Amino acid sequence: MTTRTTADVLSTIAEDVADLASIAHALDNLTCELDLSGIDQTKIRDLQRVDALFQHLDDIAVLLTSMSKMIGSGPDLSVKDLKNSVRLDYLKSRLCSRDKAADMSPDAGTVNLF
Template sequence: MKSRPTGDILGMLAEEVQELASIAHCLDLGVSDMDLSGVDLEHLSDLQRVDALHQHLDDLAVILRRMVTMVGPGPELDLTELGSGVRLDYIRARLADRTPVSLSAPDQGAVELF
């Protein structure tokens, strides 16, 4: 059984949430640059949720970083148990303390709109 201290896991989660906040911020900037003159007003309010997503993720990252300082190393957590419901290999790899990969890097594959 491999395990990691609670503080390490919280720190990793803070990094991941901050990276997601950065992605949401880029999306928000992209929405701001779009010509929305032909868009139904009902859908415009949905686009504003991107800004809310960015702000919420930023705040969650702050909370997680503060928790790291509050709990210190904390108890060891079983990585198998933590990762049992995780679908993404990337997140399981991060739990195992592997080096993070930037999710917002421009070379992360071809864009597929669906």
């Protein structure tokens, strides 16, 4: 595939942003289980930003989905140019194909906790 419609690309990106929002939701849920006694209050306030993160990602996913429906098919976009604009192999593969099942999950691989 050398091109994809704008609507198709927006829809694909919306799906991925929604997946990222679900990761942020899970992270927010984990922070609720932390023992924060004795922690610097400024650092605790930073944890509140996780809540803002998933809310923004949720809204961006909805916005992209709405845009993909409004635009009709839109102009065709060069898959090669789109791939060259990103670094992650997962995202590059998603830009080439709507088949999410064939793509490697963004959270796949070896766990590396620093």
